Amino acid sequence: MDVKTVCLGVLTLGDATGYEIRKMFEDGPFQYFTDAGFGSIYPALNKLHGEGLVTCEQQSQSGRPDKKVYSITQAGREYFTEAIRDAPGPDKFRSDFLLGLFFEHFLPRDLIVGAVDERIAWYRAKLEKMRCCDRSGWGTGPVFVNEFGQAVYAAALAFLEESRPKLAEAGDKPNKTQAAE
Amino acid sequence: MDVKTVCLGVLTLGDATGYEIRKMFEDGPFQYFTDAGFGSIYPALNKLHGEGLVTCEQQSQSGRPDKKVYSITQAGREYFTEAIRDAPGPDKFRSDFLLGLFFEHFLPRDLIVGAVDERIAWYRAKLEKMRCCDRSGWGTGPVFVNEFGQAVYAAALAFLEESRPKLAEAGDKPNKTQAAE
DNA sequence: TGCTTTTTATATCGAACCGATATAAAACAT
């Protein structure tokens, strides 16, 4: 799904500035299953405006760039409704951390264990964020997605926590001499 | 991690053509945590060649483009070893399927249930692929990564299988009248 | 044997996207 369509989706929830849309991707409910930076969002909003799928109310402010609040139009709503109808592509999990672990034999043991510890902390923090936000008032869709995210992240975290001792232990032994089994 | 570095990583496992590298990303052990298409791989290999990080043995063939087998050089190995040392960015899970579910109220119930069924089948197939491949002869890194992948994908699958009845049920009731719990 | 489909294999091109960077005031903290 391109950034244009995702922005349109966010705008179905209410008017927003580009900055606010970005925040949704960073902290909000869209957090873990989609993403886009300013470099994609602002051009996308411009294009949407050009196509009449959103309107823009410009609040001029002295000494700094205008604040631009975008609203979805009827045409925009229809476009979005069409767009999410077609079959979604495959889910993707991408991890440079795992790439590092795949080539674990290129790295010193302490660096690996450190990376795992860091990743455990990261997953814990993310899960916390996903769990503790106020879900009252959320519809079934957002709740479903949030719970899906929790399930997946919790599984990743559990696997890392479980593996950590084994990884650290392997480092205590003389290099490359793995005990059978 | 950019495509150049990942290709270099693959080449530490043995010589390969661009096509073979692509296959690794599609079916092989890199399957679920990284990806790159031809449009990225071929230019990446050219750049690596220009930088002396790989060599290329060209086997000219009559009537079709030369087969180019790439090998990593000592400089390439050193470059790669450096590259995987620096701290990896955050893991990313991206899903247009979940975007659709988030905006579930824009879609007819049967389409949603259909999408969920399709996704269940997709996760089952992926898991199968990850499970049944011959892991004898794999090092600890690849095994770790494979098991991590299985854990994550299994969690996603379990969540979907568990949720499916609830989703289908909600559709049997008159639209938007959700019985309290 | 002859036909079709799949697999092997390279390559390009435009559109989309990411990350870094620039700017600047208000709000908050120390």
Added chain:
DNA sequence: ATGTTTTATATCGGTTCGATATAAAAAGCA
């Protein structure tokens, strides 16, 4: 008072994605 974080827009170069083109060998099948 001074520094940091937050609000807010925007661009630009490099990277990457997806679609498309080409073509022969291999494999399936009738």
